[in-house]
Structures are given as C-alpha cells and as structure tokens.
Amino acid sequence: MGDWLEQNGALLGLALLDGIASAALIFMVAVGLNLVFGVLRVLNVAHGSLFAIGAYAAASIGLFAASAGLPGWASLLALLLAAMLVGLVLGPLIEQLLLRRVYGEEPVLQLLVTFALFMILEDAQKLVWGVQPVSFSVPVSLMGTVDVPFGTDVIPYNTYQVVLLPAVAVVTLVGLALFLRRTLTGRVILAVTTDREAATAMGIDARRVYLLTFTFGAMLAALGGALSTPTASLVPGIGASTIVLSFAVVATAGLGQIEGAALTALMIGIGRSVAVTFAPELEVVVPYIIMVAVLLVRPQGLFGVVETRRV
C-alpha cells in the first residue's frame, strides 16, 4: 500500500481535485431534488428539465451580455440571474398548476405527472434553443487556469472548476443548513417535513411551504445547470442524464438529507475521477456501485431515518 501510494500519490491528488470539482456540480443538482422530495414527498422527474433550462437560459443571457459589450464579470452574474429567473418563473407555475393536484396521490401517479412534464419541457427546449449544441464559456476563460505541480511537470486546471464551483457548493450547503435550522421559515419547512398534519394543526400553511420549497428546489436545479454551462456544450437530453445521477445521489444519501447529498456527491465525484485515473472501465458504473454498496448496508440511505409505517 505504501509503495503504491508513493508511486501514485500525485495521481491520486489530481483525481481528488477533479472529484471535488465534479462533486460540486452533482451536489448542486441533487440537493434541490432531495429538498423537494423531503418536503413535498414528490419525486420530481422534471428536475432534470429545470437543470437543462437553467443551463440554456444561462447560455442565452450570457451570450446576450457578451454581445452587448458588458464586462466579463457580468457573465458570472448571468449564471445567477438565469437560475433565479427559471426558478421564480417555472417553479411556482409547475407547483400551482400540476403538483398541487397530486399531493397525497399514489407515488406512481406523481411520477407519471412529473415524467409527462419532463417530456413536455424537453420538447420546449428544442423549440426554443434548437438541437445544435449551445455553449457559453466566458466565465471559464475569464478566470483562467491554475497550475498544479505534478512531479517535474504541471497540470493546468480551470480556476472556475477547482475554486469557484466547490466554493459555491460549500456556500449552498452551509447556507441551506443555516436557513433550515436557524430561521423561522426554515424551521417551518422542517416542521412540515417532519409531520405535515401536526404542523398544519398548529396553523402552518403547508401549501405555502410547498410552494416556497419547490420554487427554491427549482432554483437550485437551474443553478446547477447554469453553473455547468461554462464547461459543457448543451444538447438535447442533458436533463435526462442529469436526473439519473441525481436519483442515485438522493437514494444513496437518504431521501430529504442535505448533508447526505453533499457526502454522496463527494463520494461519487471522487469515485469517478479515481476510476478514470486507475481503472477507466469502471467509471460509468462507479456511482451505482457506491449506491448499491450503501443501500445494502443502510437501506434507508447514508443519512436516512427508518420510518415507522403508518397504517
């Protein structure tokens, strides 16, 4: 082991850097899905579409800002603006028009409704942005690269990926934890999550909490998409591939568990990049190996709580 580490320690270090950057994006998407499920008890398949629309909107706003001659830092604001716009417009619309009608219904009906919405939004993306890849990489170019020593060599990394993305993820995690535990609104959300009936009996407007939570979850999905825009070309179908990984994170973390989502994202991100470095053929299956391994030991997920079945 010591010999292996001596020979491959530097490579492992590089893999850790890549893994942390990748985990940051995975967390941003999965945490919104986890939050929505924790409060609304609806597994939202259309979360992937909100991710994709956030990404496309960020590219459009960013390209507009660039064509209008706005300074480079405005491109970073474009990412935030896109996430807020998508969350604030689509979030309430979806919650009020669709989800509100299926609360308390069979999970299969909820899945079908959100899957139908996913399909509709996929087509809407094609109508608005077409099928050719769309990209907007100004933020990455703006922030440049940082050289990481590797033996006698250096490996350049995008500052955007190894500094900004993890920083945003940490701020989101800490901010969300503080919001839920230290603010009145956060505690109200937690109360509804824990026991909706009791919370409603005490005068909490659960419907308002649902609306607020879903809008916030939509915004997080869109922010995840917006943050992925500078490093990826956007094509039809990115929402589908995102949602599959997000489900794996949510199931592994424990439904509704924010810290669990962060830890799982980190495990999956690092697991994938270590696989690329040392066993590339395993890269595709690593997230699911981690998921299966965790669920075998803890069927309720890493941070999940075993619930008593209500008859």
Added chain:
Amino acid sequence: MSSSFQLGRRQALAAGFGSVLLPSALSAQAPAQRPSEIKIGITTFLSGPASVFGVPGRNAAEMLAEEINREGGIGGVPVRLFFVDEAPGIDHLVGEFRRLVQNERVDVMFASISSGSCLACTPLGEELRKVTLLWDCGTQRIFEERRYQYAFRTQANATPEILAPLLYLLKTRPDFRTVAVLNQDYAWGRDSWEIWKTAMDALKPGTRVVAELFPRFGATDFSAEVTRLLALRPDVILSTSWGGELDTFIRQAAERRLFERSTFVLPLAESSLERVGRSLPAGHIVGSRGDHWHQHPRPANPQALQRFVEGYRRRYNAYPIYPTYHMAQAFSALRAAHAKAMQANGGNWPSDAQLAAAFPGLEFETPTARMRIREDGQGLEPQLIGTTLHSDRFPFAVMDNMVVFPPELVTAPVGQNSVAWLRTLTPDMVNRVPDPIRAG
C-alpha cells in the same frame, strides 16, 4: 360425377403460404404504373443528442425535395417525404418502418443515422422487398455479413472513415510512439477504436496505447479524462466522439492546454468546426466521414457544391455538415437509379425489383465527387482529411493540407471482413497516400 379438382394437404399448405407471400412478391415483380408522387420514408434522429446530425439531415432532405420538385421531380414525378424519429428506439423504429411501407406505401426508404437502426431496418427492407438506401449509418457489418437485393449504401462505412485519418497521421507525422483514445462508450466509440487499433498494429507495429478512455455516452464533463491525458502526455490523442460531447471535450482540452502537448486526431470534427470556433487550435487532424467540406479543394462540380452550400446557409444560417451531404448523396443516387431503371425498362416506370436492380454498379454525382455503388451494395466514397488552420476568412478553424483518399485504397474489398482485411495491411500502404493539397 365428382369434381376431379382435389387439393392435397401439401397443395393446400402451398396455396395457403402462397396467398400470404404472393402479394408482396407480385408487387415487387409486377409492372408498375407511374405514381402521382414518389413517397420517401426517412428515418433520422429528430430528438436526443444525435439530433445534432438528424435535424440537419432532415433540413437537407426538405431543401433537396423542394429543389427536385421545382425541377419537375424524379422521372417527372414529385417527391413527398415522411420522417420517422430514430430516438425512441429500435422497436418503435421497426414498427414505423413497417407502417410507412405497408400503410403509407412509400416507394423508397432512407435509413438511418444509428448503426443499430440500420442493422434492424436493412433486413426488414429486404423482407418487405422495398428499396432501402442506407444514407448515414457507419457500421461496416451490414454488407460484410449478408448479401441484400434491396439495400444499398450511398456513402462509405466506418472502415474507410477511420483508416483514412490513420493513414493521414502516418503520412504527415509518422514519428509518434504513444497513442491514447477517448471515445463515447457505445457501439460507434468501441467499433471505431477496434478499426483504428487493428490498422495501427498492422501499419505501425509497436505503437504503445497508453490510455483507453470510454466516458459514458452523453457525458458533459471530461475534466478527469483531460487531467489523465495531461499527465500521460501521449503523442497522439484519437477521439471519434461527436456532437456536444466532442464540442465539450475540445473546449475543456483547449482551456487546459492539452492541445499543446499532444496531436489530436478527430475523424468527425468537421461537424463541430463552426460551433467550437477558434477553441480548436491549428495543427490538428480532422475528418468529415467522407469528402464533404464546404471549402473542398478540388470538388468534382464546384458550381453544384457552391449552390448546395449557399442554399443551405441561406436557409438554415449554418454551414452544411456531413449528414447534409450524405442526404444529398442518397437523393442523387435515387435519381440516377430511377433514370437507369427506366431506361432499362423501355422508358416505363420501374417496379421495386427493377429499381433495386439498377443500384449495383450505379454511378452518381455528388457535389464533390462521382460515386459508385459496388456489387455488394456498398458505396465507394472518397475520404477528405486535413489539418486545422486559422485564417482571417472564417471565425473557426478550417482544413489545410487536405488529402482526398480514393475509396478503393481505404475500403475493404468485396466479400472481405474489414477487421480481417485491416490485419493484412502493410506499412508500405502509406506510400500510396496521395499528396496533401493546400487550402485555397
């Protein structure tokens, strides 16, 4: 007096089968009436990641059909198109293929972009005795594993599309020792690597493969792969990826200066050049799955190429990419086959069987070359490979030092399995590669 006409069990069975089989056999053999329109069914990707090729293919088909109808149609008959989306999967596609042939009574099918789709549609077209033109899919297996009477490919296949860039690399930069590959993890990514590796082992034995990376199909981040390649410093990096994944890989590699450390060989990059702009640096090898290039140095018909390129740009605000040329080839082959079949039929409208009989040995014009369909149904299409160059004329990399490979040099001979044929190649094959042509 009893009737002398009695049916035995065997005759009854034969009559039963005959009643099922005869109508389609008759429709293929019977003299045909001139129809009011020629119905063409086209399977292509209209959704999902591969719609980056499928939609330009459909766009080109619509543009060409309008052009053909303006000119009076094929044999004086206008064409009408029916599109089917390949994205929902093989079961859906096969059902739609059958519906178009049996219910809509299409005259010809153009199938498909995905190799998996072609492998499913080609035997079905044969069963239904309907002329099926394979307009874009790459798998070389179709005509190597079986003979067809009704299926023909109006473009090349994966073998020449991968062998040509390798020969170009060997001719222009023969001193490489190490190679890494990053391909999408699905049939095309794996098969194209097998072709490259087999040919490389024959043409430059001893070359070391330092990494085989197959990220999942649809991946949106290649950071870990780029890190690995930066650390390994291979002389050559091959990627047969396409669409958004190729764009993302090029951008991420460029941002992290990977292009400065290795020579890239990107056989499908022609379709990404305009989108990635100047992210793709000069000095790397790109191909176009054929000899398609809007700045082709020696097109067979410069006016036709210009008309096609400008017409497409005017209508869709983008340069045409290789699937649009492949679609043009399918239409051109259909027109030529119709003319040949009608001539062979004394000027009468040809039946399905007569139309099919016109394809083996058929020669037809494309904007860039004169193509031929071999007796096994495989099209012989030249391959154009070049090195990227930045010029003031375009806001994206263009091709320089272009080599147009004659199809006979890079295509497995009739009746031979591609992989077995590639194993027989010898290093002196490089001497037969034509000299590069500078960009105009």
